[in-house]
Amino acid sequence: MTSTRRVFVERLLDWYHENGRHALPWREDSRTAFEILVAEVLLQRTTASAVEGAYVSFVARYPTPACLVAAPSDRLVDAIEPLGLTKRAGHLERCSAQLWERYAGRVPAERTALLSLHGVGEYTARSVLIHAFGEHTVAVDTNVRRLVSRFFGIDPHSDALGETADALAPEGRSGDFLHAMLDFAASVCRAREPRCDSCPLRTRCRRFESGRASRIERSQ
DNA sequence: AAGTCGGGGTG
């Protein structure tokens, strides 16, 4: 682990301790694997603040795959409608049926088994492994992709990005680390107008340094 | 590999 990588991880975890969105309902320790899986599906391309408004009542009403399969499809669509991408109602329905048929209603703890579920892709599978089963890995979403590509100066679409991100996860703290990257990228390393002036990583950030160089260039 | 889904928040 290089010095820059160590600084990235440590400053990110420090920032997260002080500024993380620790109260998000799906981060509660008591959540079941199924409740975590439901959260990950609802969060696909959807802001955490939007999911906050629908999540608690949703998992209270459909706490298990059997409950969800038994629900009228219309009710599932109604619950997801304010989040957009309402096809996820059907995804959850099929996913729950598959959980019941193949895994006795339990969420499997293997990546390939998770990927076989409808509506579960690479990100969602890894996120469930991390948060429900404590696996030591990283899940790359739009936030992680943006943060890692900017800081390390890596092409966002290259294979190197995922490998770089995976090597960063601190042993035994994969969950906190992923949450730290998500929260940090959502509020500091934002897609539009990142807050570099107050960023604790800026002294080592490739994007900030290159931006500083070009600003000096213009001022002379 | 590209297209599509989507309501809601934000700069």
Add this chain to the structure above:
DNA sequence: CACCCAGACTT
């Protein structure tokens, strides 16, 4: 008002 959001499925 254009852009973006804890992506995955279909074509």
